[in-house]
Amino acid sequence: MKDSEIISKTIAFVKETLKEAEGGHDWFHIERVYLNAQRIAQDQEVDLLVVSLGALLHDIADAKFHDGDESIGPRIAQDFLKSIGVAEKTICHVVNIINNISFKNSLEKKVEAQFLSTELMIIQDADRLDALGAIGIARAFNYGGFKNRELYNPDIAPNLNMTKEEYKKSNAPTINHFYEKLLLLKDKMNTPMGTKMAEERHGFMLNYLEQFYNEWKGTL
Numbered sequence: 001m002k003d004s005e006i007i008s009k010t011i012a013f014v015k016e017t018l019k020e021a022e023g024g025h026d027w028f029h030i031e032r033v034y035l036n037a038q039r040i041a042q043d044q045e046v047d048l049l050v051v052s053l054g055a056l057l058h059d060i061a062d063a064k065f066h067d068g069d070e071s072i073g074p075r076i077a078q079d080f081l082k083s084i085g086v087a088e089k090t091i092c093h094v095v096n097i098i099n100n101i102s103f104k105n106s107l108e109k110k111v112e113a114q115f116l117s118t119e120l121m122i123i124q125d126a127d128r129l130d131a132l133g134a135i136g137i138a139r140a141f142n143y144g145g146f147k148n149r150e151l152y153n154p155d156i157a158p159n160l161n162m163t164k165e166e167y168k169k170s171n172a173p174t175i176n177h178f179y180e181k182l183l184l185l186k187d188k189m190n191t192p193m194g195t196k197m198a199e200e201r202h203g204f205m206l207n208y209l210e211q212f213y214n215e216w217k218g219t220l
Contacts, residue, residue: 001085003049009084010056017060017076022146024139025062029130033058036126040193046118050090053081054097054123063102064168074098097123103131103181103188125194128185133201136182137208144174151175152216178209 018027037055041048057080061073074095081091096115101124131139144151150173158179159166172180186202189195214220 003052006049006084006086007052007056010053010080013080014056014060022065022143024142024146025059025065029139030056030059032130032135033123033126036129036197037123040122040125040191040197043193044118044122044191046122047090047093050093050097050119051122053086053090053094054101054119055126057081057094058098058101058123058127060098070099070102093117093119096120101127103128103185121190122194125189125191125198128189129194129197129201131182132185132198133204136201137205140174140177140182144177147171149174152212175209175212178205 034055057077063070097120152175153173158176186198
């Protein structure tokens with residue numbers, strides 16, 4: 001099977017699987033990450049099939065929508081790729097990407113070395129870019145509404161030293177999420193292109209927060 005056919009079948013599978021997903025983690029999120037990954041990969045020597053499949057399948061079953069079970073997404077991706085005859089080496093690489101892409105994994109202090117590849121770094125940047133800028137703000141508040149969280153509460157300070165488990169269980173106001181994750185992403189980018197794109201989106205979020213606080217205080 002040609003790579004283009006594998007990608008087409010994967011796109012169809014992801015669209016069908018995520019047709020009723022929460023708005024910040026639906027097909028359109030996947031599509032944006034896929035496009036970001038293609039752009040970042042342009043100047044890199046990488047396996048473009050792995051980049052494409054990793055981007056398309058990275059959120060096929062996000063753990064936060066499955067009672068925190070982090071094994072479901074990699075398992076679904078593996079089963080699907082096997083079903084369409086993708087090479088075992090490629091499947092293994094994609095599964096490793098899904099297992100290691102998440103921001104929350106960076107909060108976990110592991111003794112053993114984590115999986116790392118250029119393809120993972122590209123997809124991780126592409127995914128993090130979608131948590132930044134105008135779309136990142138929209139996704140944050142969409143998910144906060146989905147979880148019935150407060151927009152902002154001046155009495156609840158952001159937790160800047162969360163463990164992975166604390167992060168997974170947090171029900172803090174959405175504005176706190178800016179400080180606990182979104183504003184940290186710019187300095188966690190892996191690639192020159194990802195960093196460049198992140199800087200502009202980061203600046204937009206800072207301007208947004210300034211406007212938000214001024215409106216909250218009634219000074220604008």
